[in-house]
Amino acid sequence: GQNIDQPTEMTATEGAIVQINCTYQTSGFNGLFWYQQHAGEAPTFLSYNVLDGLEEKGRFSSFLSRSKGYSYLLLKELQMKDSASYLCAVLDSNYQLIWGAGTKLIIKP
Amino acid sequence: IAGITQAPTSQILAAGRRMTLRCTQDMRHNAMYWYRQDLGLGLRLIHYSNTAGTTGKGEVPDGYSVSRANTDDFPLTLASAVPSQTSVYFCASSDSRGHNEQFFGPGTRLTVL
Numbered sequence: 001g002q003n004i005d006q007p008t009e010m011t012a013t014e015g016a017i018v019q020i021n022c023t024y025q026t027s028g029f030n031g032l033f034w035y036q037q038h039a040g041e042a043p044t045f046l047s048y049n050v051l052d053g054l055e056e057k058g059r060f061s062s063f064l065s066r067s068k069g070y071s072y073l074l075l076k077e078l079q080m081k082d083s084a085s086y087l088c089a090v091l092d093s094n095y096q097l098i099w100g101a102g103t104k105l106i107i108k109p
Numbered sequence: 110i111a112g113i114t115q116a117p118t119s120q121i122l123a124a125g126r127r128m129t130l131r132c133t134q135d136m137r138h139n140a141m142y143w144y145r146q147d148l149g150l151g152l153r154l155i156h157y158s159n160t161a162g163t164t165g166k167g168e169v170p171d172g173y174s175v176s177r178a179n180t181d182d183f184p185l186t187l188a189s190a191v192p193s194q195t196s197v198y199f200c201a202s203s204d205s206r207g208h209n210e211q212f213f214g215p216g217t218r219l220t221v222l
Contacts (some may be wrong), residue, residue, distance in 0.1 A: 004151065031208055042199060042213035087151070095207040099151030
């Protein structure tokens with residue numbers, strides 16, 4: 001079967017750095033997405049990786065290792081507004097997105 | 110309209126009733142999707158449409174139907190609602206199915222009693 005694993009919940013301190021991991025086992029791979037979802041709101045796009053390596057976008061970076069079936073989202077200089085769920089999703093061989101359950105990130109002052 | 114809209118925002122429905130959730134986008138995106146999101150589970154694809162006039166089944170299509178008569182609209186119908194269909198429903202669209210980011214509507218919170 002297809003599986004995306006992420007930690008259920010993480011806690012970090014304002015101003016710090018946090019890394020949210022995602023491991024996947026899917027039938028084929030055509031890219032990996034990260035989305036942010038604030039409570040009660042819709043998911044919004046953060047990043048897309050299809051090649052190995054690190055993609056940096058402001059305070060957020062996303063890393064991919066296809067051989068290890070692994071990705072992480074790195075958030076720097078955490079702000080209270082970063083409190084949200086972070087969703088990892090993999091595009092499989094049928095170009096269907098397989099979603100993880102999400103990681104709820106709690107930021108403390 | 111700016112982006113993608115859904116209606117209603119929330120609904121309480123008696124089991125056995127028929128219900129249509131509406132979704133409209135103004136971005137001229139070819140692909141559209143319906144997901145359900147349940148606590149502790151990832152988003153699950155119900156149905157999708159690659160382009161106007163075509164639809165396909167996702168991971169959890171049973172009990173749901175869709176149509177795509179034009180580019181902008183993608184309604185989701187529950188023919189006879191059951192309590193297990195209580196969920197938050199998100200409509201999304203993308204330029205094409207695949208590598209492009211998906212834009213999500215605000216969601217419909219549906220409770221079936």
